[in-house]
Amino acid sequence: MSPELLQQILFYVFASVSIGAAIAVVSARNTVYSALFLVLCFFSTAALWLLIEAEFLAITLVLVYVGAVMVLFLFVVMMLDIKKPKAAQFKQTYTKAALLVAAAMLVQLVMLLGYRAQGDLPASELVRQGAEYSNVTELAMSLFITYVYPFEIAAVILLVAIIAAILLTLRKRPGNKQTDPSKQVHVNPADRMRVVKMQAQKGNGDDQ
Numbered sequence: 462m463s464p465e466l467l468q469q470i471l472f473y474v475f476a477s478v479s480i481g482a483a484i485a486v487v488s489a490r491n492t493v494y495s496a497l498f499l500v501l502c503f504f505s506t507a508a509l510w511l512l513i514e515a516e517f518l519a520i521t522l523v524l525v526y527v528g529a530v531m532v533l534f535l536f537v538v539m540m541l542d543i544k545k546p547k548a549a550q551f552k553q554t555y556t557k558a559a560l561l562v563a564a565a566m567l568v569q570l571v572m573l574l575g576y577r578a579q580g581d582l583p584a585s586e587l588v589r590q591g592a593e594y595s596n597v598t599e600l601a602m603s604l605f606i607t608y609v610y611p612f613e614i615a616a617v618i619l620l621v622a623i624i625a626a627i628l629l630t631l632r633k634r635p636g637n638k639q640t641d642p643s644k645q646v647h648v649n650p651a652d653r654m655r656v657v658k659m660q661a662q663k664g665n666g667d668d669q
Contacts, residue, residue, distance in 0.1 A: 471572060472512060478565065479505035496534040497562045503527045504566045508573050517596035538627060 476501035510519040
């Protein structure tokens with residue numbers, strides 16, 4: 462099998478898995494399955510970026526987004542108020558789905574490592590940059606010079622989304638005690654504590 466054909470096969474495999482996982486994320490009714498498919502989608506996309514030698518983007522996607530998706534799942538659980546009995550059954554219910562996603566990621570990793578192990582791959586239109594090429598420099602030039610305004614707009618939108626998520630989780634729940642910080646700051650110590658003088662009394666000698 463020629464290296465060009467192998468590259469095309471890997472591209473179509475990773476792209477198909479990414480598209481299928483992305484569709485499963487929005488079509489699955491179970492939040493746990495959506496989170497697992499999101500991990501698979503991110504990992505497949507990172508494999509595609511490794512094919513075009515965008516190592517920095519691939520590593521960032523795996524470390525930041527694949528790691529943060531668990532935090533995202535915790536936010537979903539908190540906002541949906543999943544009860545304790547369901548949380549206790551989490552390990553038994555979704556173990557098979559997690560193992561399936563992990564197996565798919567392992568197969569992709571093995572395929573990618575096998576492709577990378579072939580050091581005699583010729584240059585093509587998609588890959589093979591020079592030794593002086595830097596992913597970080599190219600990305601910084603694109604973000605902070607060419608697309609600086611869309612980058613700043615996206616940052617503002619993400620800030621609004623973070624504030625909205627915080628407001629959604631700060632609703633009142635029955636049975637939970639809450640404090641008012643403004644009342645705590647302006648409290649008068651005299652209203653909260655009273656010093657009482659008591660006369661000393663001799664004990665009767667009994668140890669109780």
